[in-house]
Amino acid sequence: MDKILLAHGSGGRLSHELIKGYLLGYISNEILCKMDDSAVISLAGKMAFTTDSFVVKPLFFPGGDIGRLAICGTVNDLATSGARPLYLSLALIIEEGFPLEDLQKIMESIRNTAVEAGIKIVTGDTKVVNHGGADGLFINTSGIGVIPDNTNLSGANARPGDKIIINGTLGDHGVAVMAARENLRFQIPVQSDCAPLNALVESIMEYGEYIHCLRDPTRGGLATTLNELAGQSGTGMVIYEDALPVKDAVRSACDMLGLDPVYVANEGKMVVIAAPEKADLILEVMRSHKYGRESAVIGEVTAKNPGRVIMKTLLGASRIIDMLSGELLPRIC
Amino acid sequence: MMIGEERILAKNLIQEIFRISSKEINLMEFCGGHTVAILKQGIRQLLPGHVHLLSGPGCPVCVTATGDIDNIIQLSGYRDVITATFGDLIRVPGSKSSLQKSRAEGNDIRVVYSALEALDIARQNPGKRVVMVGIGFETTAPTVAASVLQAEREGIKNYLVHSLHKLTPPVMKALLDSGDVKLDGIICPGHVSTVIGARPYEFIPQNYGIACAITGFEPLDILEGIHMLVRQIESGTPTVEIAYRRAVRPEGNLKALDLMNKVFTVGSAWWRGIGEVPGSGLKLREEYRAFDAATVFQLTPQDAAEPAGCLCGEILRAVKTPLDCPLFRKKCNPEQPVGPCMVSAEGACSAYYLYGESDG
Amino acid sequence: MCLAIPVKVKSIHGEEAEVESGGTSYKASIALVPEVKEGDYVLLHAGYAISIIDQQEAEETLRLLREIRVI
Numbered sequence: 221m222d223k224i225l226l227a228h229g230s231g232g233r234l235s236h237e238l239i240k241g242y243l244l245g246y247i248s249n250e251i252l253c254k255m256d257d258s259a260v261i262s263l264a265g266k267m268a269f270t271t272d273s274f275v276v277k278p279l280f281f282p283g284g285d286i287g288r289l290a291i292c293g294t295v296n297d298l299a300t301s302g303a304r305p306l307y308l309s310l311a312l313i314i315e316e317g318f319p320l321e322d323l324q325k326i327m328e329s330i331r332n333t334a335v336e337a338g339i340k341i342v343t344g345d346t347k348v349v350n351h352g353g354a355d356g357l358f359i360n361t362s363g364i365g366v367i368p369d370n371t372n373l374s375g376a377n378a379r380p381g382d383k384i385i386i387n388g389t390l391g392d393h394g395v396a397v398m399a400a401r402e403n404l405r406f407q408i409p410v411q412s413d414c415a416p417l418n419a420l421v422e423s424i425m426e427y428g429e430y431i432h433c434l435r436d437p438t439r440g441g442l443a444t445t446l447n448e449l450a451g452q453s454g455t456g457m458v459i460y461e462d463a464l465p466v467k468d469a470v471r472s473a474c475d476m477l478g479l480d481p482v483y484v485a486n487e488g489k490m491v492v493i494a495a496p497e498k499a500d501l502i503l504e505v506m507r508s509h510k511y512g513r514e515s516a517v518i519g520e521v522t523a524k525n526p527g528r529v530i531m532k533t534l535l536g537a538s539r540i541i542d543m544l545s546g547e548l549l550p551r552i553c
Numbered sequence: 554m555m556i557g558e559e560r561i562l563a564k565n566l567i568q569e570i571f572r573i574s575s576k577e578i579n580l581m582e583f584c585g586g587h588t589v590a591i592l593k594q595g596i597r598q599l600l601p602g603h604v605h606l607l608s609g610p611g612c613p614v615c616v617t618a619t620g621d622i623d624n625i626i627q628l629s630g631y632r633d634v635i636t637a638t639f640g641d642l643i644r645v646p647g648s649k650s651s652l653q654k655s656r657a658e659g660n661d662i663r664v665v666y667s668a669l670e671a672l673d674i675a676r677q678n679p680g681k682r683v684v685m686v687g688i689g690f691e692t693t694a695p696t697v698a699a700s701v702l703q704a705e706r707e708g709i710k711n712y713l714v715h716s717l718h719k720l721t722p723p724v725m726k727a728l729l730d731s732g733d734v735k736l737d738g739i740i741c742p743g744h745v746s747t748v749i750g751a752r753p754y755e756f757i758p759q760n761y762g763i764a765c766a767i768t769g770f771e772p773l774d775i776l777e778g779i780h781m782l783v784r785q786i787e788s789g790t791p792t793v794e795i796a797y798r799r800a801v802r803p804e805g806n807l808k809a810l811d812l813m814n815k816v817f818t819v820g821s822a823w824w825r826g827i828g829e830v831p832g833s834g835l836k837l838r839e840e841y842r843a844f845d846a847a848t849v850f851q852l853t854p855q856d857a858a859e860p861a862g863c864l865c866g867e868i869l870r871a872v873k874t875p876l877d878c879p880l881f882r883k884k885c886n887p888e889q890p891v892g893p894c895m896v897s898a899e900g901a902c903s904a905y906y907l908y909g910e911s912d913g
Numbered sequence: 914m915c916l917a918i919p920v921k922v923k924s925i926h927g928e929e930a931e932v933e934s935g936g937t938s939y940k941a942s943i944a945l946v947p948e949v950k951e952g953d954y955v956l957l958h959a960g961y962a963i964s965i966i967d968q969q970e971a972e973e974t975l976r977l978l979r980e981i982r983v984i
Contacts, residue, residue: 405670405940405960462556472935475918476957477666478640478898534556535563535772537595539908545887554975565981586916639959667960669942689959692917696961699944703928744917747956747964773978799971800956800964809945809963 224318229348239346242320246327247310247334251342259342261307263366268303270294271362279322279356281400283392283411284487286359287329292416292487293438294363295337299421300434300490302373303365305337310344310361315354326357337416339363370428375452377432382521383499384457385492387420387512388413390442391470394484399473408473415488420509427505430498435491440544441483445491446529447543457529459519459541482531483544493521559773566776567599574783577603579735581871583725584742585612585899590770592908596779604783607734607871608904610724610827611742613688613717614641614897615869618823619859621717622647624852625686628715629655629662631850635678636662637671638686645896646860668700668714675704675712684846687716687835692744694718694835695809698816701837701844715846716835719822721745722753723833727824729761734871738764738782743774743797748813750805751793758791769797816841823854825893826866865892868901875902882906917958919966922951932957 227234244252251259274290291308298305310330314323334341392413399408421434433453437445442464450457466474466481474481488511494502499517506512529541554562582588588608591597597606610616626647629636636652643653643664656662661681665671671685687697697714704712721742729736741754746767754765764785768778778796785791795801813835822834837845846852859866863885864878875881875894885891887903894900920932925943932941932955942961943949955962 403666403670405667405673407938409936467936469936472918472920472937475934476920476937476939478916533593533595533772534559535594535596535599536560537598539593539595542907545907562978562981566978569981667942669940669960692958692963695945695963696942696959699942699961703942703944744956744958744963747917777974777978796974798974799967806945806964808947812945 222320224314224316224320224323224348226316226348226350229314229346235346242323243327243344243346246331247341249340249342251340252344259307261342263306263364265369266367268298268301268365268367269362270297271360272297274359274361275355276397277355278397278400279326281412282396284414285326285329286357287326288333288414289487290359290361291330291333291337291339292414294361295339295416295418296436296490298363298365299418300373300436301365301367302371302421302425302428302434303367304422305339305363305365305418307342308334308339308361308363310341311359312344312346313354313358314346314348315356316348316351318356323357333416337418368425371425373431373433375433375435375449378449378453378455378493378521379432380455380521380523381496382432382493383496383517384446384459384519384521385494385499385503385506385515385517386442386465387417387490387492387506388488388514389465389467389470390486390489391466391474391481391484393487394441395470395473397485398477406473408469410467410469410473413486413488415511417488417490417511420506420511421490423509424492424502424505427494427498427502430495431492431502432495433493437486437489437491439485441481441485442491443482443529443541444543446541449491449493450529451527453521454526456522456525456527457519458522458532459529460532461534463516463518465514465516482541496520563772563776566773566780570604570776570780570783571601573787574601574604575787577605578737578783578786579605579607580738580740580779580782581607581609581734581736582740583609583611583721584745585615585897586744586770587740587742587768587775588612588901589899589904589908590775592904594772594775596772596775600779604779607736608868608874608901609871610728610824610869611690611721612894612897612899612901613690613719614645615865615893615900616719616824616826617642617645617688617717617893618825618854619647620823620854622651623649625715626650626652626655628684628846628850628852629660633681634661635674635681635683636660636686637665637674637683638662639688640664641897641899642686642688644890645893646890668697672700672704672709672712675709679711682711682713684713684715687714687718690719690721690742690745691748691813694817695748695806695813698812701816701841702812704844705841713844713846713849714837715852716817716837718817718835719824720819720833720835721749722756724824724827724830725754725757727827727830727833728870729757729763731870736763737786738766740775740778740782741765741767741793743767743769743801746795746797746801746805748806748809750801751795751803754793758793762791764791765793767793767795767797767801769800826869860891863892865894865902868894875905878902917956917963919954920957922949922953922955922962925949925951930962932962
């Protein structure tokens, strides 16, 4: 038997075989292996709780797959609150006919990423839907983390004078996924930047009182995220076109397709908004981390134009950067 | 060239423009690509206030007639048809629907970057008919022409083209004849000109006394194009100058013109906001009617009303700017576009919305 | 309707060429510039090379721009 059948989702014997034979082995821990309906955990203090669903297509792309994405996405959301991610749930909705071999690859990816992030998957669910119902596989993860005392991160906390820092190059994930789709005429040597950033965040939280907010610029890109932050905090933001780190291959792929890297999705990036007096120090710490080698200050928060994000162009003129509208489509015009 | 030097050269060019420019002048950037580049680079802010840049109708999506959009949407609904389109067209509203909505209903509509990919799809799907929607000016028409010839050579029988291609010089003439707007100079489309060369614009300085500069799209290219126009205007010697010399030859690309003329013939075309312009559209020639979606599917041009309050027509003719439109930013925005100028990434309204709103 | 970018021709195979910029490559058609050679730079538009970039003209343009100085 090499494909998922509807019966695998029915809750009966086949379901148990699937879980025991194909899933549990990758993510087992003492809580999960109790096989109770709920995971029972004890936590003290302020907690962060988040959920995310993953419907990426294709499921496998250069630099990652839906499994890695599912762990990183939730871990990073928790990290933006300054929380240490601890426990995740994992729900799979699998399409009938899905190759078991692919499921194993994805579970392996989930395991490796979970180990890297230092989290445990303590509860889960598996459903199987009819052919055509789930584009192969959909995943939902929810996560809990503990927020250390004296941590107060929020989009509302950005204030004029703060520096805007990013931990690396923009647009890698979106371009990698686009490249992995059917168009065989393009060869784009770009890997997704998909990565768990909780360790990076922990390393800079030593300067926690100077860090006002963290946000990961996923769908909609940097532009959308900064607009959200500007809106939440009632401040304006200025970024500098020549300071934005973009890989050459991403730049040229975007040029060819008529895309703008500031709107392209990232899955291993964190916007750090920090008080100016410690920005350089924070930058240095970020650069010493494997997921922050190309960190850069890309702009600052201002009191002017509240709610707006402005970009200073290469020529020194200003232009407004709005949120992403509609889909990103390759254009010829 | 390093960014540092680019900045210095730009600064010098701008100062030179300030130095020689003495009077109020209107320059039109004909092409949507220029509209976007100018707004993205913030060029208006850098120029003297008396040098006005107006956006023209060179956005092929914006000027596609609603009736033509309706035809394509209808075509996309046929079971055995795969509609291949450039991304720009997907969200343009027709009278009732859009290709995006048609796709959501389950019709096979694919965004392609090139007619080459539409040919690939045709080869891979012998049981279906693939219709390549040909929009674009003289930059794109030769590529679609080449794809038809390739299909013919390879015996690909399920590849069709629906030509909505339009020509640049005839619509420029129609615009100038309408007398709607007083122009002193035109920033001519750099990439269209790689194909058609400089000669087709000569009637503009000769008959209308308007300066022309064929311009590229990098910041320095655009500034140099504007500099050339100001120089021509100030010295009273309008002509057609090529600023984009590294890409544009005076005679154009003869091979591209040859292929274009082999496959297409010139006819009338309906330009949204402008109306019917004779000799401004391309249709497939008789001998290629087997590849002509209009023939095979009997698509006839239809008339359709503009949405109420939409000023796209006047904006395309540079009579009004997006800021004059009562719907701009209120009822009409990139999420819920009313007219094509907002849908297309290169429409004036979209560019104004996304990149900045200042007019000067 | 003018999105075309400069790319380098890496190799030619019949009527197609592998063109490249910044590491990204595309299997383009050279039907419109059959005289192109490996190593040339071309403008890529909608998958087709539409013009060969004249390096000398590029240098000449740069030279002229450099001559414009502030007094």
